[in-house]
Amino acid sequence: MRYSPISRFKGTLLGAFLGGSLASGGEIQFQSYLDLGKMAVLGTQSLIALGRLDLDDWIRRQQEQSLHLAATDDTSIKIIIATLPVALFFHENPIKLRQNLLRVLNIWKDDPVVRDGTLAVAYAIALALTEKLDPLTLIPQTIAFIGETPTSIPKKLLRVQNLLAQGVGLSRAQAEFAREEKLSNTIAMAFYCFLSTLEDFRLAVLQATYNNNSQVLDATPLSSKATGAITGALSGAYNGISGIPVNWQVLLLQSNPPVWGLTSFSQMLQLTDAFVAVWSGVYDLTLNPRELAEEGCEAVLLSVYAAPRVIRLR
Structure with missing residues (x-):
């Protein structure tokens, strides 16, 4: 295996955060769109607590945090980012992946473009994690x-493939996807930025957040953040956390900023560690210390690790 699952899990979530935090020119702005992935954090916490997908628990957690999505421009991208934990948790099984993504999407409005964008991003992440991405x-x-779908996302993805085959540069690609449906254009540009710089996380997200092209009519801060977040998730899943520039990671560790509703960046790393543990089937003996302890003896606090599909809950 090229990269460990924990590296790819962290790469996906941290990549989405960094991609959504970059300003044009590569400057990291930690205060920008802090709630972009807040629902993703709540979903991750639910999966950790229950070891399975429970929509009622997701809804309860959102209601407790007063996360009621209004019909705003950033609603769609927040939904796609919110489904990243599902993409990670069920990435080995395409059937379960699709079923559970569609279940989670039922929490919010039934938007075909959001659905197709979510499926596209999640499937690419799943292929990256299983090292099947060609x-x-x-x-x-x-x-x-x-x-089969009435949306334009498949056609735009095919257009991305054609542009890549022709070796088209960033400016032309941006001009190509600067009109009509914003979300479908965001998905297309994210795939372009990811695939055109497959092995380079830094360059991928810098391309995604570059908006100084005068031909780009909708180069708003929000569209730039959205494209950066999705590109970061895709590239982070493919390249792992080791593909994220060390100086960016050091900056995050030193400044330890709030991340998506969490109090600090280090808390996000701890959350991801716990998430990978639950996914992989780690048995936490501290929850049931007597089960492996001899009568009259103190329990030795250990954690038992299992290979995927052995003792993992679903």
Whole structure:
């Protein structure tokens, strides 16, 4: 395996955070769109607590935090980021992945573009985590995973593939996807930035957040953040946390800023560690110390690690 699951899990979530925090020119702005992934954190906490997907628990946690999505421009991107924990938790099984993504999407409005964008991003992440992502076949496979749909996302993904085959540069790609449906354009640009710089996380997110092209009509801060967040998640899943520039990681560790509703960046790392533990089937003996202790003896506090599909809950 090229990168460990924990590296790819952390790369996905940290990549989405960094991609959504970059300003044009590569400057990290920690105070920008802090709530972009707040629902993703709540979903992760639910999966950790229950070891399975429970929509009622997701809804309860959102209500407790007063996270009621209004019909605003950033609603769609927040929903896609919110489904990242589901993409990670069920990435090994495409059937369960699709079923559970559609279940989670039922929490919010039934928007075909949001649905197709979510399926596209999640499937690409799943292929990256299982090391089955081939840049030459990713887009056709993703379109097949989406299935028949009235939205323009499959056509725009095919357009991305054609642009990449032609070696088209960033400026032309931005001009190509600067009109009509904003979310479908965001998904297309994220796939372009990711696939055009497959092995370079830094360059991928810098491309995604670059908006100084005068031909780009909708280069707003929000669209830049959205494209950066999705590109960061895709590239982070593929390159792992080791692919994220060390100086960016050091900056995060030193400044330890709030992350998506959490009090600090270090808290996000701890949350991801716990998430990977639950996914992998780690048995926490501290929860049931007597089960492996001899009568009259103190329990030795250990954690038992199992291979995937052995003792993991679903």
